[in-house]
Amino acid sequence: MSDFTQRKFYRPYISPFNPCPPIRVKSYETPPHLYLGFQPYGLPQYKPQQALYCGTLWPALFSPYNGRYWGREEA
Numbered sequence: 001m002s003d004f005t006q007r008k009f010y011r012p013y014i015s016p017f018n019p020c021p022p023i024r025v026k027s028y029e030t031p032p033h034l035y036l037g038f039q040p041y042g043l044p045q046y047k048p049q050q051a052l053y054c055g056t057l058w059p060a061l062f063s064p065y066n067g068r069y070w071g072r073e074e075a
Contacts (some may be wrong), residue, residue, distance in 0.1 A: 032063045
C-alpha cells in the first residue's frame with residue numbers, strides 16, 4: 001500500500017458573528033479501501049480468530065476506530 005493517512009483535517013469557515021467558541025480544526029477518517037483501488041491476488045490474511053476480532057480477513061483493509069481525535073492540531 002502507498003503512504004497515506006486515514007485521518008484528514010480541514011479548517012472550517014468561522015463566522016465573526018458566531019456566539020459559540022469555534023472549533024478551528026476538524027477531522028474525519030477515511031476507510032482504507034479508498035486507497036487500495038482493487039483487491040489484488042495474494043493479499044496476506046489474518047488467522048480466523050484474529051479476522052473475527054478485526055472485522056476483516058485482510059490486514060490491508062483493517063482500520064481501528066479511535067473515536068474522536070484528541071491529538072494536537074494539524075497545520
